[in-house]
Amino acid sequence: MKNNIELDFSTILATSAHDMKNSLFMLLQSIEQLNLSDNLTTQQHQSIADLHYQTSRINGSLMQLLSLYREEHNQLPFYIEENSVSEMLQEVIDRNQLFLNSHHVKVKIDVDDDLTAFFDQDLVTYLIADIFVNALRHTQSIVTLRAYADQEYVNIQVEDDGEGYPEHMLAINEQHESEFNAFKGRSGLGLLFAHKIAAAHKTNELQGHIILENKQNSDGSVFTLRLP
Structure with a gap:
């Protein structure tokens, strides 16, 4: 049998x-x-x-x-605590230093050394590292890692001078979570991951989220992670 x-x-x-x-x-x-x-x-x-x-x-x-x-499956642990944003961004660069040493791509960090935020260190580092890796693929000459406090959020940005996001990717800024499509355009899986990790960071009535933009007066794209 x-x-x-x-x-x-x-x-x-x-x-x-x-x-x-x-x-x-x-x-x-x-x-x-x-x-x-x-x-x-x-x-x-x-x-x-x-x-x-x-x-x-x-x-x-x-x-x-x-x-x-x-x-x-509700099995992903989140360890949200206060962390240094500049140290997290430096770790992202260190993970890709071998590539940077062999290619002509400049990296600029624009962040106050004293800036801190409450986030899961491992997951947010992976999130920003993935966006950074994609920026290295598409940029022409420079990638900027920037972070700053803005009212009730800490904004962490990855900016490049490549061709910019296509229109269908920019549309995710208007999509509800149930409508989020992970299978369109470049880095679809990475954006779904970023969306989920950002949304898991909550403080009172505020929730983390991501924003995709293209530069207004020059080539390139800007990814923003907003953490409450």
Whole structure:
């Protein structure tokens, strides 16, 4: 007699994503060690940097899939506490330093060293790092990380000088959570992740949210995370 086993594909996917993420973390460490070799040419360093960059993107996507699965099943823990915004932004840069060392992209930080906000350190760092990685892909010459307090919110921005967001992505600013579409345009999964993580940060009647904009007088886009 055959047993009928009902497979939960989403659980299988989440388990596989967790295992792959652990393997990719070890791979990233190996790539970083390889880059320390003394006998590499400039071209080899750049190739290693590109490999590290692409591996980091895959690792980030798997982390987002796993987090979204846990959030849907009410299993995603949030540890919201007061953190330094400048230290968080510096960590985002440090994670991508290998790529920055091998490519001609400038990074500017515009934030008060004393600025703090209440947020989940790991999840918000992953969120901003994903937006930063996409900005590196699309920018022409410079990416700016900016943060400032504005009334009852702390705004954390990633700005580039690329081609800007397409219209269908700008439309998410007007969408309700139930209408949010994760499968359109560049970085759809990343934007859904950003939307969910932002909304999980609440204070009294205020809720975190994201805003996508294109610059008015020049090329480029601006991503804003607003935390209460």
